[in-house]
Amino acid sequence: MNVIDTLPEPEKLKKLLKILSSLNIVLCTEEWLRYHRFVSEFDxxxxxxxxDNGSGDDLFIIFAPQGTIIKGFDHESEISPYARDEHEVWPGIYEEVPTSLLSFxxxxxxxxxxxxxxFWRENNDLTWQKGKVEIPAGAEDGSDFLLGTIFGTAEDFVEFAEGYFEITLPLEIIAKVYEGAAITKEMxxxxxxxxxxxxxxRELTELDS
Known part of the structure; x- marks a missing residue:
C-alpha cells in the first residue's frame, strides 16, 4: 500500500502529532533535541x-483553515535538490499544490x-493528494521513512523512545496519553x-492553547 493511503484524516493526524509533541516535552528538556514539535499558533x-531526526531529515505539517499540507525532506534521497547539478526541486512535487496551501x-x-x-489535502478533498512525480526506479523520496516516524500507537512510541531517548517507558502511562488523558504531575x-x-x-498548557 502507498504511504499516502495510510495517512490519517487531518484532524486525527493533528491530534496524534500533539500527543507526540507533548511526550517529547515531558521527556526532553532541550527543545532543540526534541524529535516531534507542535506550535499551536504558528500563524x-x-x-x-x-x-527533526537530527540527521538532516525533516517533516513539516501545516494545519490551516484552507486545509493541510505536508512537506518532507530526506537528505539521502536521490531526488533531493542537493543530488541534482542545478539544485532545483524535483519536477512535479509542487506544480499542482493549491496556492492557498503552498504559500505557507x-x-x-x-x-x-x-x-x-x-502531500496536501484541501477541506473539500476526500483523500490526500500529491503531484505527478516520476521517481526513478530504485530511488526513494523518503515519505515511507519520514511518515513512519508519526508513531500511531503507544507501543510504537515506547519502542522509539528506547532507541532515541535511551529510556524504557511504562507502556500503561504512554497508552493513557494516546487515549487522550491529560498529562498530570504524577505522570x-x-x-x-x-x-x-x-x-x-507550562509548556503543555501552551501546547493546548
Missing part, C-alpha cells in the same frame, strides 16, 4: 507540526526548497523523574 488559526511553505523556518515529497514524575515539573506543565 493566525494556523498550527505547525514538525519532525514560504516561511524561512520551513526551507521550502529542501523537499523530496509533498511527568514517572516518565521523567529529573524533569522540571512546573516548566513541563
Amino acid at each position: 493566525k488559526n494556523v498550527s505547525l507540526a514538525s519532525i 511553505l514560504e516561511d524561512e523556518a520551513i526551507n521550502k526548497d529542501d523537499v523530496t515529497f509533498c 511527568i514524575e514517572a516518565l521523567n523523574p529529573d524533569g522540571d515539573v512546573e516548566k513541563i506543565l
